Amino acid sequence: AAWLENHQTFGPAIENWRSRRAIPAKGKWLACLMLCVSWSVLLISGAAPVVLLATGLMFLGLACYLLTRASY
Template sequence: MNSLSGRTGFKILAYTSIALAAIGVVLPLLPTTPFVLLAAWSASKGSPAFSEWLESHQTFGPAIDNWRRRRAIPLKGKWLALVMLCASWSVLLVGGAAPVVLVATGLMFSVLACYLLTRASC
């Protein structure tokens, strides 16, 4: 992959992620913080100007700064993510997903939950 196409991919990921984060600001079930962090990371790889804008944004900037300085996640974001993990797994269970899918997602969600719970809160 050449440098230009790589930067374009990171830009697309950054803009898509921040769009989902913005939707998450108004939709209570869509977590904002993970999308903001993904947008910041991908923007730093593909668009320095967009990365700078994100870091100085009054809504998104503090979450990026807290993550970069302290690896901290807002407590509200943590709990919302945990609730959504449980809800997602429950939908699979009630929907009759295959046992292998339930086990695989259950393990993956458990690892993710442990990761979230072991990060600092802000």
């Protein structure tokens, strides 16, 4: 834990999350992009409709959560 907290790349993100529940804007958009890519892979690979619906709803909820957090 100490190594991550003192890391020059990860430390500030951890501190901002702990103090303000903030997520960097770049991280939010990258996460949302990856959610879309993941769902598209499921669609292209022929996943069952129930799987597409369940993951779609889960990904949508996660994206809403991410996008409503503060940015820094």
